[in-house]
Amino acid sequence: MNVSIFIPCFIDQLYPAVAFDMVKVLEKAGCNVSYNTNQTCCGQPAFNAGFQGEAKDVCTKFLKDFGDAEYVVAPSASCVGFVRNYYGQLFDNSSVHNEVKSLGERTFEFSDFMVNVLQVDNVGARLNGKATYHDSCAALRECKLKKEPRQLLSNVQGLELVEMNDVETCCGFGGTFAVKFEPISIAMADQKINNAVSTDAQYLISTDMSCLMHLGGYIKNKGANLRVMHLAEVLANGWE
Template sequence: MHNVQLFIPCFVDQLYPETGMNMVRVLEKLGCNVHYNPKQTCCGQPAFNAGYWDDAKAVATKFLNDFDKDFYIVGPSGSCTGYVRNYFEKMFANSAEHNLSNKVRGYMYEFTEFLTDVLKVEDVGAVFPGKATYHDACGALRECGIKAGPRKLLDNVKGLEVVEMKECETCCGFGGTFAVKYEPISIGMAQTKVQSALDAGAEYMISTDVSCLMHIQGYIEKNNIPMKTVHIADILASGE
């Protein structure tokens, strides 16, 4: 049995708690012993991306101390996972937390990556009727190298037809504060992403990151487009 600690990112905690619960359902179904520390907070990525490195380090230091150093840390976000893996080393270089940071980084996994790479599972017995396309979130794809795993999991969902869209690897335009600072560009990128999914005939757009999906869903709803975004954990937790 694998001991798993949950990391619940800010967007999931505040806006999409059902996605976190669905991740738990899948992990427990696969025999994992799941733990959650309710005192955990943000990983510090928003402050880091905005240039407030001292504030980000303070939050990241708390992150290091919120988790047991000998258990896997699993979260439904390629963005947060990529940040912890790739930027904690730089942030804690030549500091007292350097060794602790390296250990925590080694235990950090994005949800689908944990299923396919650690548990070696590609079929969780999910059922979800419909036609969907997969959006490669920047954090998952570019910072974690996650590409084939989510597609293998989706291919084994009963009733789900997965089609590739032309712009699957193109950024959706969210990028945290990017969407605020460069709104017209951000909206144009969301438009390109959604149109690509429509051209593929998709009813649903699936991804590893709710931040991307929130941005895309906002564009969909504002323009009354017949499509819906769904986090992959919500798909994998669906059953008969």
């Protein structure tokens, strides 16, 4: 199966190891993985900031870069959710309407692709310890993902998964929300981390590094004994 990976801006710049781990897992699952070096951004930051014209320009480039891909897979439900749910709005009644619809149907978040397309939920990963999982808003509400990440984590040898209270509550990141409404954002992170710490987990896992970046910063300032990990990092752990 041919997979073209899309690597979000912040993962490319700040967490490249997550991208390499996703490739590692996809290749072990039998995929032929390619990376289009022309790729840039999905357009979500500009769109969320209200710059729809600029966003449309970036999205047009995304359509060009991935238009011929058999599957597009990204380690970010946020980016995938934007492509699936908002490209149609930007290109409504345009000449590329069908192209946009087709690309949305071929674009998948990593755990969604593993479980629902490849039908693989065990890659032989190992991580000893206790973990709790954070449902990102984009994964839960835009990509309708709940069981897929947990199904993959349940097959990680040595890992005990414990649910935290209010697991479906937002972490407080929300992109520019964390900048525009900093006190509210911090309070939401505090609530999320307190719930995570209450499980006695050593690891806080999610599909979205944007959430984990926000929560990781709060954990560092709070001094909590908790390590954030992207799902791809977990699945790439414990095997060569």
